[in-house]
Amino acid sequence: MMYDLARNDRAHIANQAAPAFSLIRKFCACGKASTAKQLSQHGKCAACALAAVRDAIMPGDLAKLQHMLGAVKQYPKSKWGWRNYYAAGGGQAHEAMQRLVAAGLATAGRAANEMTYFHATRLGCKAAGLDGAGIKRAMEDQS
Ligand SMILES: [Zn+2]
Structure with a gap:
């Protein structure tokens, strides 16, 4: 899973370089707005993350x-x-x-x-x- 590792590194570096990055509004696959930080850490908005946990x-x-x-x-x-x-x-x-x-x-x-x-x-x-x-x-x- 080198691709994911590299992607996580990039997100990490971006977070360090620009703290404001985490506050940029982005959209989850479900269409709901979420923060770039939430999406880079969990890959989905908080509601989808909770739904995934409930499914588990x-x-x-x-x-x-x-x-x-x-x-x-x-x-x-x-x-x-x-x-x-x-x-x-x-x-x-x-x-x-x-x-x-x-x-x-x-x-x-x-x-x-x-x-x-x-x-x-x-x-x-x-x-x-x-x-x-x-x-x-x-x-x-x-x-
Ligand atoms: Zn979502």
Whole structure:
């Protein structure tokens, strides 16, 4: 993949040479405007990047991610992110967590009593539908 490497190098050099480069408006393949920085780093706009992440996990995984963050309809959206952990033993729950980790949506934390505690990443919070305040809350509370 020499071509991609060279392209990344060029983007990197361009970013160093001209900081303003990252703010130039460009367009994603979906037609949405995005920044050159976003496109050079991810190859697509933030919405498409999130959609690609959602495609990489199983349908039930997102529900587990939302449960992890308390982002469920029992709580008002203003409270989402009040928790950020999911204790998984073996089996399906653990496999779901591994997929979330592989997709960059969660990280594995401490293990205790044959359970592993998983926590949502910033990207995971976005995928679960949290807003800026919710993400901040979730990043602070990983107990
Ligand atoms: Zn797009």
